[in-house]
Amino acid sequence: MEWTGWTTGVARRHGRAAVEAVRRAWSEPGRERDLAAQAGKAALAACLAWAVAGWWLQAPVAFVAPWVAVVLVESTVYRSLAHGLQQVAAIAVGTVVATAVAMVLDSTMATMVVVLPAVLLLAQWQRLGSQGIYAATGALFVLTDGPVTLTTSGARIAEAVFGAVVGILVNALIRPPLYLRDTRAALKDAAREAREILEAVADGLGEGEWNGHAAGDLHERALRLGRLIEQARSAIGWSRESMRGNHRGRGAGAVSPPGKAYDDALAVLDQVAVHTAGVTRTVLEIASHQDSAARPDPRITRPYAEFLRHTGRAIGLYGETRFAGAGTGPAADGPLREAVEELRRCLDELHRRLPGTVRDDPDALATHGALLAQARRLADQLVQD
Template sequence: MQDSTIRPLRGLATAAGAVGARPAGRADTGRAAYAAHGAKSLIAALLAWGGVAPWSPEGRPYLAVATALIMANAPTVYRSVTKAVQNVVARLAGLTLALVTAWLMGSTAGSVAAIAVIAVVVGPRRAVDDRLQVASTAVIALAATTAAPVGGLLIPAVQTLTGAVVGIVVNALVLPPLYLDESDSAVYGLARAMGTLLREMGSGLTERQLAARAHTWLHQARDLEKDLMDAEEQVRQADESLRWNPRCTAHARRKDGTYGEAFRTLRGVFLQVRGIARTLADNAHDDHTDHHLGQQFLDQYAEALRLAGTAVEEFAEPRPVTSSSDTAPRERLRGAIDGTLTWHDTMTDLIGRGTLTKPGAWHIYGSLMTDVERLLLDLDHANTP
């Protein structure tokens, strides 16, 4: 997946502004991606071979070609640069280690043991792959010293460096990868899943199915965390794909193109959705009957949940950049919340005058209302410049 059409979320229309349009053409993106990888691999291999073969021993620049292919097909330009630096540094470290041990101890079993101790034990524990690469490079170089002059070991290092440079240049200039489609889909999917669950809870409360479906809603809410983690990873990869990418020259596009702000908003919404589901599940199976929620409140709260679901889903709907922001679903949600709060104030007044006995579920009313109000606040905050 290389690129897609920029389609800002409705809830971020005011905040993000006109970000610009991604090149159209979602059809056959899988085939296009394979074709792009194939073209980049071919170009990188030919350039590495043509540039290194003339001065390589026996005209065999295999190490340069292999390194160029790896770097040219790195998932992002930023990753190709960082991987190249790590690869070259590890190889140079391994070569240096081999030269030092060969000079001090010769090509013996003791040299191999020394390499293992220094590279694997003494090296940083977190960089396991780098330590292993240093050790393997050092052992190979040590073996090569028995058949070739020590100076000949520099050629593999130069080949690696040349191949890395070729691969980075090809990856950066020939259709550098972007992952905006994946970021879009993950954020849209997360919003739709949460909106659907909110509407299902609202419909269930209206149909008097709180006790029967409360735990199902709670499991669904907890399962949303998988979608949340997937969306976070996709947004992170999309952000990384914009770094050092020649296709993204506008600062605004780098900042807003992956909908990182939208994801952060939805992460807050997720906490409210899970809190609502947990409160309803706990209340449905509370042994204290005086703690059970009254149906008059549930009917009004059901309407608020249905409108909340619509508002969250609408937050994820793609639309053209030039169209005006439609806040009708959010305004209807705000009206439903205001109506429920008015009912809450009326009940409080009646209890204060002694007309009604104080219900044991009063704290649960407060928890549910707080969650839905915070949900609306998160959506409003995302729409504020």
């Protein structure tokens, strides 16, 4: 009964997730709609290839055309073209080698023993990239699909070329994929997470709480922030690749690829991630210290907490203004500039309070100095942008 209940629960959760994905694909632009569009395009490419090769021309190995077409409706137009060339080359090489050896040895088993190790080694050739495995696939098609003849092998290569052309054209001409929305979402997610971490640290400092467990959780989140930024960097690469050979990037209403502003944003968020991890590490070390005398004086932790709140607000505004897409102008930078000015004022306040709060104690001096150093680095990074 327990196993049945667990299975039912899992099925319900997956069912709800599937229904929600369908709802989002139907109601709004997003990843789900993009995936549905790519699936429909792959099916269309396969149908077109089969309609011409199998139904109209009645080619001897017509199945190769839709098979190649469906796998070449790739995630970007550029990738479809590059992988198409590599895949056709790999299939052609495997087909030619298998045909030549089979006609000499006149034995399918002996030909497999000779050909498969060779083509599998050839699959590692750098110029074939990830498509090298199709050399072995092409060879197996030759050796397992009836008598080996030059006519059939030539038709197989021709069908592969035709299928590749169909797949590439469908991907390039019908709603070619773009990933700018994913890029902006990834950057905004990283900025939002940084803001939430800093505000949580500020709340703890402002209330004078030094909970080691809570500080450890925040430090773990700060370390994971770096992975969010790596996802954003990957999304920018996908966006730029998706614009290559994409007609949606030209003409009226075209979308611009990520430019230098996105690279600058990544540099800022990289530094924010480093310094957020530094802040949370410092707080974790203080919270874990058994000697309460080494903990910062409330006269400096309160303005420092205020500084972190302003820093979090500035980072949040940075994400909203830099990655909002079209329609944002210079006026949108006003709140961000005001937030940066608040950072400067808070930092000046920290400098004024530090001399009066640090006692003649090396541990206290080190603690206050570490907090102030992190504050200056965070402020400088946002101010210079």
